[in-house]
Amino acid sequence: MRLIRNPWLTATTALVIGIAVGFTSQVHAENESRLPIDEVRLMSQILERIKQSYVEEVTDEELFESAIEGMLSGLDPHSDYLTPDDFKSLRESTSGEFGGLGIEIILDETGFVRVVAPIDDTPAFRAGMQSGDLITKIDETPVKGMTINDAVSLMRGKPGTDIVLTIAREGENGPLEVEITRDIIKITSVRSRMLETGYGYIRISQFQERTGPDFVNAIESLRDEANGELNGLVLDLRNNPGGVLQASVEVVDALISEGLIVYTEGRTANSDSRFTARSANPSENVNLVVLINGGSASASEIVAGAVQDHKRGLIMGTQSFGKGSVQTILPLDKDHAIKLTTARYYTPSGRSIQAQGIVPDVIVKPGKLTQQDSEPYYKEADLAGALNNDQEGGTEADSETEQTEADLAERDYQLYQALTLLKGISFFK
Structure with missing residues (x-):
């Protein structure tokens, strides 16, 4: 039997193969622009070396989760990988009730955990935690090198249990230890x-x-x-x-x-x-x-x-x-x-x-206003035989207002100054 070649079939086949080769090259180029092949190959080699040679057995899942966490934490302090527990905690914190200490934290550039702010009426707030505190140890575990999720996991726990945070605070000569009792955090916004x-x-x-x-x-x-x-x-x-x-x-x-x-x-x-x-x-x-x-x-x-x-x-x-x-x-x-x-x-x-x-x-920086207890001046009312005022009202109310302002100045100097400023604005308006 003689093989008869169809020139049109051959040409068409060649054309199709040519298009396919060109398309494959184009896709390969696009993939290279999206995914750096050399770096992916290097990552694969590292994963394999870890699995073969690490002192303890480690699963693919653990390695990939660690890689993802590393990728995100390396971007900025707020990008993060959310496990199912992390996602649940995020939803709870925005709805107003969750378990823990009651502090907002970030991972500092030093590798430690820094307190952004304690939340009002929470265990951390009552224990005296302050904005800017640097957490160096959680119980006996050093914080440096942890991910933010690791730190959060250690600070979470059963309500009623205690935790000791070792902190560095500006103005203090050495580290401070703060004991906090975990609780269910219910925030009144x-x-x-x-x-x-x-x-x-x-x-x-x-x-x-x-x-x-x-x-x-x-x-x-x-x-x-x-x-x-x-x-x-x-x-x-x-x-x-x-x-x-x-x-x-x-x-x-x-x-x-x-x-x-x-x-x-x-x-x-x-x-x-x-x-x-x-x-x-x-x-x-x-x-x-x-x-x-x-x-x-x-x-x-x-x-x-x-x-x-x-x-x-x-x-x-x-x-x-x-x-x-x-x-x-x-x-x-x-x-x-x-x-x-x-x-x-x-x-x-x-x-x-x-x-x-x-x-x-x-x-206005935080401070305390110390008021003088003694009054060095005599008033008309202090003189023997002074005439009484023939108009009623004013004196007792004014005295109460002065006492309220004095108490506020002692408790919260910034708030006292805010109130004073508001009064000045109202007066001039």
Whole structure:
């Protein structure tokens, strides 16, 4: 049998093979641009060497999880790999109830864990932990070299059990040991009270899902208590480590009637966003002072920056933490996710807060006001036979106000100064 060649079939086949070869080369080039082959090969070799030669047997799962954690932690202090337990804890912390000590922490550039802020009315807060404390040991385990997840896992535990944190604190000659009893952390995000007649106080300890509506309710409650005559408001964001971005937007929205609140910019289109105020303004432009300090971070800085840029109120205290980045939770499957820094946020005027923070309009450092107990001057009322005042009222109320202010100055000097400033603003207006 004679083989008859079909020239068209041959040509067509050759053409198809040629296209396939060209396409394969193009795909290979694109893959190389996306995935560095040499580095992947090196990673594979390292994994194999570890499996063969490490002193203890290690699984592929453990190696890959460690590799993922290393990749993310090497980017910045806030990108992280979330295991199922980590993801659950994140959801709990934003909803307002979780177990632990009650501190917001980051991994410091020194390799130790630094406290951003203790959260109000938590075991860490009651034990005296402070913003800026550097945790060097958790019980007897040195912290240096740990991942942030390792540190969090060690600090978690059964409520009622004790833990000892060894910390380095600025101004102290040596390390301090702080014993803390673990507890279920239930955070009341918004608290409010009247400082004195006409002047209200709202404390936001952390930005959670309900913070915006709770803040509006607090303003309305204070106005009702003041019979509609709310002359000034202190918004206390000291040691507030941040939280839900949308909650900070809602708080600013309750303070201004129009304009940009915050915007974000990243490398991808869905990282860019702009948040603007609606026409409603529950605060009705009441005189405002916002208190911040080095423990005020992230969402707290969004609020302070917007208030400052819109000249809605005065920022008082000390320079804030300087976390101006946005983290996005990117699910990998139903049980795992990564928390990745995807954008920076900017104040309405275009300022980036990242690694800079908010500088207060009025800098007031923490302190104590010591008042003189003795009064060196005699008054008319002290003279023998002095005439009584023929008009009623005033003296007792004024005395009570003076005593209240003196107590406040002794307890919280920064808050005392904020109240004094509000009174001055109200007077001149």
